[in-house]
Amino acid sequence: AGKEPLRIMISGAPASGKGTQCELIVAKYGLTHISAGDLLRAEVAAGTDAGNKAQEYMQEGKLVPNEIVVMMVKNALLQAVDQSGGWLLDGYPRSLSQAEALDALGIRPQLFILLDVPDEILVQRSVGRRYDPVTGKIYHLIYAPPETPEIAARLTQRLDDTEEKVKLRLQTHEANVAAVIGSYKDVIKHVDGNRPKAEVFAEIDKLLLELQEGETEEVGAT
Ligand code: AP5
Numbered sequence: 486a487g488k489e490p491l492r493i494m495i496s497g498a499p500a501s502g503k504g505t506q507c508e509l510i511v512a513k514y515g516l517t518h519i520s521a522g523d524l525l526r527a528e529v530a531a532g533t534d535a536g537n538k539a540q541e542y543m544q545e546g547k548l549v550p551n552e553i554v555v556m557m558v559k560n561a562l563l564q565a566v567d568q569s570g571g572w573l574l575d576g577y578p579r580s581l582s583q584a585e586a587l588d589a590l591g592i593r594p595q596l597f598i599l600l601d602v603p604d605e606i607l608v609q610r611s612v613g614r615r616y617d618p619v620t621g622k623i624y625h626l627i628y629a630p631p632e633t634p635e636i637a638a639r640l641t642q643r644l645d646d647t648e649e650k651v652k653l654r655l656q657t658h659e660a661n662v663a664a665v666i667g668s669y670k671d672v673i674k675h676v677d678g679n680r681p682k683a684e685v686f687a688e689i690d691k692l693l694l695e696l697q698e699g700e701t702e703e704v705g706a707t
Pocket of ligand 1: 502678
């Protein structure tokens with residue numbers, strides 16, 4: 486049988502490793518990665534009206550209103566479907582209403598990965614996180630240090646990566662996660678994200694290979 490383009494959602498608390506795993510998934514499977522947080526940060530950086538409004542919510546660790554997020558993600562997703570059919574949706578949906586908006590478009594994943602990581606680890610991961618503005622790669626001062634002094638010198642930090650802000654983001658996540666999970670019960674897989682990133686990826690890779698080869702039972706068809 487031909488390989489079907491994969492339709493994957495990845496979710497988990499702030500700093501649970503979604504972006505890190507998405508880098509690895511994209512490198513191997515070439516899916517179109519759509520990150521709601523990245524799309525929002527691009528709007529903020531561009532200084533658009535939507536970006537300015539979004540920033541107020543992001544700084545408080547709250548969900549950005551649907552009027553900004555839903556259309557933005559929808560456009561990116563429909564473009565991915567048009568181009569390759571395969572997509573990797575990261576950090577979306579984050580509420581029941583966002584899940585319903587996707588259902589209305591007939592968009593369902595074959596697999597919903599939920600990364601499980603204890604709260605105290607999430608805070609350490611978040612405050613030590615850095616980004617390379619040149620390559621977009623995610624680093625951590627302790628767990629994933631930059632390869633060269635040159636890269637180290639240009640790393641940037643996200644404004645919402647302070648201990649105080651992470652705690653607010655965690656509260657938002659905890660208030661919404663159950664409703665989102667409820668929408669994807671038939672395709673959800675919990676993955677222990679509190680292991681080295683290669684180990685976490687090995688498990689995800691196995692799930693994706695099974696899906697691609699159609700070895701798993703037909704999920705999501707009910
Ligand atoms: P978003 O950008 O999605 O942030 P988040 O959910 O808080 O997730 P993060 O990006 O912080 O973490 P991650 O899970 O990708 O972890 P990473 O791989 O970087 O959203 C930001 C804001 O935008 C939200 O607060 C909200 O305001 C708004 N927003 C977004 N989506 C929205 C939506 N749908 N609706 C409304 N508003 C929305 O890893 C973290 C660190 O840990 C890194 O330093 C990494 O190197 C390290 N690390 C990763 N894996 C491991 C490992 N296995 N072991 C050790 N260290 C690791």
